[in-house]
Amino acid sequence: MSRRLAPLVIAALMIGAGCSDATDTTGAASTSVTPRAEDSPAVLTEEAFVAQANTICAAGNAEIEALAAETFGSGTPPTDERLLEVLDQVLANVNAQIEAIDALAPPAELAATVDEWLSAGRSGVEAARSQGTAFFDPTGENPISAEANRLATEIGVTECA
Secondary structure (H helix, E strand, C coil), X not given: CCCCHHHHHHHXXXXXXXXXXXXXCCCCCCCCCECCCCCCCCECCHHHHHHHHHHHHHHHHHHHHHHHHHXXXXXXXXXXXXXXXXXXXXXXXXXXXXXXXXXXCCCHHHHHHHHHHHHHHHHHHHHXXXXXXXXXXXXXXXXXXXXXXXXXXXXXXXXXX
């Protein structure tokens, strides 16, 4: 099986597109932060939500890129066992990004789109997981959701798209 660096890095960026599930709709569209329930985070402005989500994805993606360089940079193709380890690490990283962004509270005007984005991204993670080492085959199907990328871009979270 042919191995490639690009799918790992690109896929991680794309999977990261499914990084949020904040559903609170109590905040009105404004530039101020609106408090939520006592144990919930404050609703963020659109600008603050996008900035924080981009920061989370950029940090996670840097870790994934370092892993990809380590795995594929030697010129020696990794074993299938190593590829499965790498895939597990990538998906764990992406899930951590999802959880971190899930803890954010988008403004009401973004909440439905963020929910849709999360759903598409999580579907991509599960599809990638089910592919196993085939995920790295350059002739294979890319399981990552184009819809998740579209939604991330629509929201403005370009580091996750």
